[in-house]
Amino acid sequence: MSETQPAFKLIRAARVIDGTGSPALERGAVLLEGDRIRAVGSEESIAAPEGAPVEEFNYENKTVIPGLVDCHVHLIGMGDGRAGDELTTLPDEVLTLQAARNARTHLFSGVTTVRDCGAKNQTTFRLRQAMEMGITPGPRMVLAGRPVAIVGGHLSYFGVQATGPDECRAAVRQLIKEGADYIKITATGGSTRTSFALRPSFTVEELKAICDEVHKFGKHAAAHCASSQGMSNVLEAGIDTIIHAVHREPDGTSKFRPEIAERIARQGVFVNATLGGGRNRVVTLEKKMQAEGLSEQEQEELDQMRRAHQQRLDDFAKMRELGVQMAAGSDSAWGKYKMGGFQHETDSHVAGGMTPMEAIVAATADSARSCWVQDSVGTLEAGKQADLVVVDGDPSQDIGALWDVADVFLAGDRVDRGNFV
Amino acid sequence: MPENAQHYKLLTGARLIDGAGGPLIDNGAVLVHGSRIAAVGPASTVSAPDGASVERFDFPGKTIMPGMVDCHTHHNGFGDGRSGDDLSTLPDEVLTLQSARNARASLFSGVTSIRENGPKNFTMFRLRDAVNQGIAVGPRMVLCGRPVAIIGGHMGYFGSVATGPVEARATTRQLIKEGADYIKITATGGSTRTSFPLRPSFEVDELKAITEEAHKFGKLTAAHCVSTQGTVNSLEAGVDMIIHCVFKEADGSDVFRPEVAERIGRQGAYVNPTLHVGRSRIWVMQHKKEREGLTPEEQQHLDAGLRNLETRMEDCRRMQEMGLRVITGSDSSWGDYQLGNTVYEAELLVASGYSAMKGVLSVTGEAAKALGIDDVTGTLEPGKEADIIVVDGNPADDINALWNVNEVFLAGRRVDRGSPESVEANRQMPPRG
Ligand SMILES: [Zn+2]
Ligand SMILES: [Zn+2]
Numbered sequence: 001m002s003e004t005q006p007a008f009k010l011i012r013a014a015r016v017i018d019g020t021g022s023p024a025l026e027r028g029a030v031l032l033e034g035d036r037i038r039a040v041g042s043e044e045s046i047a048a049p050e051g052a053p054v055e056e057f058n059y060e061n062k063t064v065i066p067g068l069v070d071c072h073v074h075l076i077g078m079g080d081g082r083a084g085d086e087l088t089t090l091p092d093e094v095l096t097l098q099a100a101r102n103a104r105t106h107l108f109s110g111v112t113t114v115r116d117c118g119a120k121n122q123t124t125f126r127l128r129q130a131m132e133m134g135i136t137p138g139p140r141m142v143l144a145g146r147p148v149a150i151v152g153g154h155l156s157y158f159g160v161q162a163t164g165p166d167e168c169r170a171a172v173r174q175l176i177k178e179g180a181d182y183i184k185i186t187a188t189g190g191s192t193r194t195s196f197a198l199r200p201s202f203t204v205e206e207l208k209a210i211c212d213e214v215h216k217f218g219k220h221a222a223a224h225c226a227s228s229q230g231m232s233n234v235l236e237a238g239i240d241t242i243i244h245a246v247h248r249e250p251d252g253t254s255k256f257r258p259e260i261a262e263r264i265a266r267q268g269v270f271v272n273a274t275l276g277g278g279r280n281r282v283v284t285l286e287k288k289m290q291a292e293g294l295s296e297q298e299q300e301e302l303d304q305m306r307r308a309h310q311q312r313l314d315d316f317a318k319m320r321e322l323g324v325q326m327a328a329g330s331d332s333a334w335g336k337y338k339m340g341g342f343q344h345e346t347d348s349h350v351a352g353g354m355t356p357m358e359a360i361v362a363a364t365a366d367s368a369r370s371c372w373v374q375d376s377v378g379t380l381e382a383g384k385q386a387d388l389v390v391v392d393g394d395p396s397q398d399i400g401a402l403w404d405v406a407d408v409f410l411a412g413d414r415v416d417r418g419n420f421v
Numbered sequence: 422m423p424e425n426a427q428h429y430k431l432l433t434g435a436r437l438i439d440g441a442g443g444p445l446i447d448n449g450a451v452l453v454h455g456s457r458i459a460a461v462g463p464a465s466t467v468s469a470p471d472g473a474s475v476e477r478f479d480f481p482g483k484t485i486m487p488g489m490v491d492c493h494t495h496h497n498g499f500g501d502g503r504s505g506d507d508l509s510t511l512p513d514e515v516l517t518l519q520s521a522r523n524a525r526a527s528l529f530s531g532v533t534s535i536r537e538n539g540p541k542n543f544t545m546f547r548l549r550d551a552v553n554q555g556i557a558v559g560p561r562m563v564l565c566g567r568p569v570a571i572i573g574g575h576m577g578y579f580g581s582v583a584t585g586p587v588e589a590r591a592t593t594r595q596l597i598k599e600g601a602d603y604i605k606i607t608a609t610g611g612s613t614r615t616s617f618p619l620r621p622s623f624e625v626d627e628l629k630a631i632t633e634e635a636h637k638f639g640k641l642t643a644a645h646c647v648s649t650q651g652t653v654n655s656l657e658a659g660v661d662m663i664i665h666c667v668f669k670e671a672d673g674s675d676v677f678r679p680e681v682a683e684r685i686g687r688q689g690a691y692v693n694p695t696l697h698v699g700r701s702r703i704w705v706m707q708h709k710k711e712r713e714g715l716t717p718e719e720q721q722h723l724d725a726g727l728r729n730l731e732t733r734m735e736d737c738r739r740m741q742e743m744g745l746r747v748i749t750g751s752d753s754s755w756g757d758y759q760l761g762n763t764v765y766e767a768e769l770l771v772a773s774g775y776s777a778m779k780g781v782l783s784v785t786g787e788a789a790k791a792l793g794i795d796d797v798t799g800t801l802e803p804g805k806e807a808d809i810i811v812v813d814g815n816p817a818d819d820i821n822a823l824w825n826v827n828e829v830f831l832a833g834r835r836v837d838r839g840s841p842e843s844v845e846a847n848r849q850m851p852p853r854g
Contacts, residue, residue: 091543091547091550092513092514093513093514093517093543093544093547093548093551094547094550094551094554094556096514096517096518097517097518097521097547097548097551097556097557098551098556100518100521101556101557122512122514123514126512126514126515126518127514127518129512129515130514130515130518130519133515133519135515135518135519135522136518136521136522416840416842416843418839418840418842418843419839419840419843420525420529420558420837420838420839420843421522421525421526421529421839421843421844421846421847
């Protein structure tokens with residue numbers, strides 16, 4: 001930091017939401033020192049040390065919240081509907097460029113931390129290396145590198161397939177050696193053409209080897225589960241986050257399994273329900289319907305998406321009733337869900353029964369906890385990294401306010417969201 | 422572009438430079454249809470067909486001119502003084518990301534076409550693919566893929582070395598297969614640690630094999646020559662552009678060889694003198710001197726740099742006076758010279774002897790000719806791609822007006838350059854002294 005830049009920044013706003021779930025603080029202030037938060041409180045109570053140079057930011061009618069934490073992204077994704085099987089045929093350099101583009105977009109939209117849930121080869125590690133060199137901007141990244149899959153399993157085309165406990169352990173060690181911050185497992189099939197979405201993938205023994213190995217290094221594991229048996233298996237293995245958490249039987253029927261939800265809650269496992277992709281599609285089609293009408297095929301898709309989305313919202317509500325903790329993760333830019341729209345996930349959480357404040361916590365503090373980065377980010381508390389978002393209006397009254405981002409601070413620096421270089 | 426089929430853009434400005442050597446047009450206008458230029462001339466004579474939808478862009482007080490063409494770039498580079506040997510140790514993905522950053526900085530500064538002179542492996546092919554897919558943003562690119570070098574030769578670390586005419590031919594075919602638009606040869610050593618800058622690299626028969634093979638496919642060649650024998654060999658082989666064109670003997674002495682220069686002129690080869698890349702090193706030392714002073718060795722280094730720049734500018738002046746086709750190619754981001762600062766090279770061609778207007782042509786129409794892309798871009802003429810910049814002031818009077826770029830249009834589309842501060846931040850400032 002050059003001498004001309006004051007070490008302190010004083011941010012005042014109509015209200016401050018600290019992300020812990022405490023009520024919004026009216027006429028609040030946050031004092032930053034370098035890359036950290038020095039103090040948070042009422043406007044009168046917060047000031048820089050006497051005589052210290054301080055840069056001031058005054059946000060009338062706006063709300064300061066912690067930088068958003070999206071616990072589920074695919075940075076290399078296009079969000080244009082192409083299948084992962086197609087995406088993976090692109091060269092690594094092109095995928096890395098796309099990842100950089102997505103990282104910038106997501107940061108500018110208010111997301112200051114992401115957990116990447118699966119990329120090809122070294123692409124996300126290379127992106128992080130380039131970010132550390134100052135080549136390209138982006139949020140903090142919690143990286144899996146490549147997901148661990150069975151032969152032919154979901155996302156296996158990204159480069160890691162393992163069979164048997166020994167290979168599973170070896171895969172974990174390899175990824176951690178390369179710089180993985182956690183391990184992503186695909187515990188059921190998914191959209192991958194050679195996989196079986198309604199069936200589990202790894203055996204419990206294999207899953208145990210992965211979870212055991214990753215915990216040994218003080219890191220966590222998150223598992224993609226697009227059907228119920230996958231959830232039972234990963235719970236048995238000691239997983240930390242269940243992704244998607246789709247309650248579905250091998251025959252394809254939707255059936256909520258309370259005993260699984262209870263076990264999730266009992267084991268303190270986070271669920272990342274990934275509702276935003278469905279909502280994004282519904283909203284997109286509804287907008288199109290308003291503007292120009294829909295084709296028969298699109299109308300069918302809309303009806304089907306609405307039913308599926310409602311089913312997921314119902315299951316979300318039931319899991320919460322049974323005490324499951326939710327972490328917000330968009331799953332963009334997978335499928336047709338482009339990055340920069342994490343707020344579809346927070347909107348969905350409210351649609352699924354959360355209060356706006358609960359949805360904010362799920363997208364900040366709890367999401368950070370699920371990514372094991374709660375010591376440094378996720379709330380506005382003294383000592384934490386100075387990652388903040390300023391939004392118009394009051395998101396604790398209307399969650400839609402999260403879409404209206406006025407400013408983003410990352411590690412104490414105001415992000416120039418007009419910097420396209 | 423179906424949505425644009427009937428859509429025109431009309432740009433008007435206080436003056437217009439066509440980049441083709443035509444006179445400055447007062448109150449000029451360009452009519453753009455889709456990606457192309459439909460008409461150019463005094464505003465009173467240029468209009469869209471009756472009934473067509475027209476988007477107007479009025480630039481009172483400003484100059485409309487072709488986007489700049491930079492004949493010599495290294496998009497992988499950082500321009501932070503690191504050597505190419507060190508640069509080439511970075512992973513391809515990181516180099517591709519840096520290339521994307523450089524491409525944006527350069528485009529935003531008003532450069533709408535570049536010729537890349539030496540990246541590693543597939544990095545620039547990949548970047549161009551990504552630009553074509555809408556993933557990244559950048560100017561038109563004329564690519565070599567990798568430079569062709571001898572074993573241990575300059576930029577051999579980027580991935581293409583060849584020995585003997587047969588391998589030289591095979592390498593040329595390989596690069597063209599991969600998508601190369603021209604062939605870059607390092608005909609002498611250079612900054613590469615294992616190379617010999619004062620000595621030629623390839624044999625003449627090797628250079629001939631490369632040049633013949635490239636020409637067979639309608640592609641041009643360009644040779645890096647930082648000592649005179651390399652230039653002589655390249656001319657013997659029929660190379661189309663002499664890069665650097667340093668007149669230095671094998672013992673390191675500076676000797677301008679008029680007969681070599683005359684031969685360049687006779688053969689119609691282009692000369693890309695790359696003057697500012699040396700000055701950028703001088704500036705780094707002068708900045709340091711202002712900040713903290715220099716050691717005696719550093720001061721000697723600085724003095725030698727200044728003498729060298731003087732010699733290079735004097736040689737450049739002679740070639741300009743002899744009527745050689747001297748064009749602008751920055752050599753950024755090599756050494757300490759960063760992309761986004763192409764104007765400094767054009768400025769030094771003017772300081773060496775060009776008029777400001779010739780300086781403008783050297784970085785527009787003439788540069789496009791040197792790259793063989795003059796049928797597509799480089800001038801404001803009907804039928805060409807609408808690569809246009811708008812600048813404050815009159816660069817035909819003062820070449821430094823090229824710093825004041827207000828707008829950039831690439832293939833008829835206005836480029837969203839983001840905040841002015843973020844664009845301005847890419848300019849490397851000279852020392853105060
Ligand atoms: Zn996912
Ligand atoms: Zn060069």
